[in-house]
Amino acid sequence: MLAAMPDSAPSPLSTGGVSPHSSGDACPGTLRLHRADDGALARVRIPGGVLSADRADALLAATTRFGDGELHLTSRGNVQLRGLGAECGGELADLLTAAGLLPSAAHERARNIVASPLAGLDGSPSLRPWLTGLDRLVCGSAAAATLSGRFLFALDDGRGDVDALGADVTLIAEGPETALLRIGAEDEVFRLPAEDAPRAALLAAEEFLRAARGSGAWRVKDLPDDVRAEVARAVGPTAGPTVHRPRPRKAAAPVPGPANSTAAISIDVPLGRLSATQWRLLTDTARRYGNELRLTPWRGIVVPGPFAHDEAAETLRTLDAAGLITAPDSPWTGVGACIGHPGCAKSLSDVRAEAGAAVGPVGRLPVYWSGCERRCGHPHGEWIDVVVTPDGHRISHVRGERRDPPAAVRSDHATFRNDPAALAATVAAARA
Template sequence: MKPTHAPVAAPRPSACPGLWRIVAAADGGICRVKLPGGQLSAEQAEAVAEAAERYGSGVIEATNRANLQIRGIGAQHAALIDHLLGAGLGPREAAGDDVRNLMLSPLAGVDPASVVDVRPLAGQILHLLETTPALHALSAKFALQLDGGEDLAMLAHPHDLWLSALTLEQRPWLAFGLAGCPGHDAPLGAVPLAQGLALVHAVLERFLALASPEQSRMRQLLQDCSTQVFIDGLGLTLRRDAAVCGWRRAPATSAWLGLLAQRDGMALGVAPPLGRLTPAMLRGAAQQARLAGDGSLRLTPWQSLVLPNLDPQRRVPVQAALAHLGLIDQVQHPLARVAACTGANGCARGLADTKRDARVVAALLHRGAPASVHLTGCPRSCALAHVAPATLLARAPGRYDLYLRDARLPGFGSLRACDLTPEEAGAMLDLPTEHLDD
């Protein structure tokens, strides 16, 4: 279906950027381009690169929900939006932009470990979200995950509703959970794959029927309403026997950078340093996807790109071209082990220039040390949706408190050191300890 080009009256109030809601930040406007299942064609990538140059500062961010953001946008909002809609980067219905929050695994459909190709169901769910007016009352942050059992999968990001494929009696089913993630939580029940859309619809309608105006997320509702009461009212027959409730999602073991296993071909994962793409990087990746693959790209929750369906014979020149653009293809690379939010350079809440300080920390992390470090300018933790093994929380320009993840503690974990410079933090973190395994 063609995107809706008709202007909308006004975006509804929210702090989240969207295609029509260009949110002001210290470095200009931010426009978020939501990608269906993280998928992007080479032509669309080029359109985003052009938009970032023409209407923004040239900074393009890969988000931790597999979307893109254009930063530093000036006054030409209408022209930018038209440009993006013309490239097919809008929703089916303008009012549906905020709610099309469905995350898939980067190699959905081609990951050799997957139980099922979830892309057809994902298309149905996105269609439901975008074209059902009643569902547009959901918060712009309300998010779903559809996991097909892939080996390259982010299983630690909490979602309001998660679905995960499993096989029971040689048939595909979907286990599901609320306000959590398949990597940590036991399923509440399961339905046959063919009932996946009905389950999603029932959960969303039930949430909207029960939630108060202050309860925009599932975890908030479940503080007042038990999960039992919630699922009892879904009006669906759920399988809740030991085979389902005792099932646990197998850990995902695939690295997210470098050569990635896929059915029929080869995929390559690359990351821009600290999640920021230049227009040249995005254009270059699009060119390689066209030359050596099927002209498609996928964004990932690790703020990186995947080029799927590549010709294995072209591996060496593609890797060389992407490296030449400054894209990282090794998880051991120090900059691949550091995440940082926008920080004081572009966000009024930021207490420190996290992007700059992250480079200082990364330069002190030697290859081989297992640390994975998150620098955040304030407790909102925009760069990561899960808790990193080590978090540096800014307290002043160039000063951080260090937390180490501890499953027994809420938030960032246990406070290990206060008021560190990036140099002091980098030296402390360049230690292979069992606490820092990611």
């Protein structure tokens, strides 16, 4: 059995090591702001996507006071604040610390943890002990402070939704007493007691850091095969026997609408951008019921209940009227985009406007629009990839790690820009 977790959490704004990659790892945080064309950007890590109503209020206060007044959801269930003044960093950190959103200055970019959003709400096991335990362990580890801002932990309740996201370290609930530990994308997973799972996940991350020292690797997938095997061998004797469990190919987001009858409601957010009015509606709803929001890795939000049937229906009608996605037949279902122009200097087009102009019947596959080849925030699994290049829009079908030849390419970018109907038709055909 692994050693017991520490009895107490680290003190606020505890200090720790500095990442050896810090000069090259440009992932923003709340203490390291990123310069964008629309102002500075802060990324607030929300482990497991779990927010109390009071902490959600604090995020709204932060963007209202310092930013563009909107909340931007990420593909890891975190929140970005955009349009920040360049000199607001200290005051922003003070506000987030007071709200409990910044427990460790040294670890704030390392707290990348996604979790199954419906865990404990539809008959699946609760992941809260793992989530609080792992976050506490990460914040208490000097080594973990050196993790790249790209390194990702995933906590899966057994349904395979976040296991499919390709995290660096994944914990999977196998039963009340048993967990599985996956390192990278390996099909061989370790079986161990559920109570030992958070410490095993941290150990895997620390072993990755030792193996990656001097290699420039940010994530487990960046390691050579033999080095990944070394990490597994180091964790194995402590974790337990291995079993074969292939990683799911498709990451299934919660379906917008009621969840498990009325145990919760789920909504999606068009392009991941929430106005102050929409955010207040959601936090007010949370305060009336479970006092919690769960941000999903698919730029959606789950509001735990329970709700009476008529209450759930009325709440969904109100959220739908506010412009949120409350049913799977919404034209916005499965549509995503990076921030694009003018917010990003590298973007070659206003892809959010293009995505909006191309919204139509729900497609079989999700579609993601990127303003440049970096494809920031793109989904995982299978999707239609629309990338703006200097020569036009490249539209490809992506299946996991494989990309099919472009389904459609226009060499004249201006043609599509002046003919949004043609672009929309091409994308719709690819999604179908």
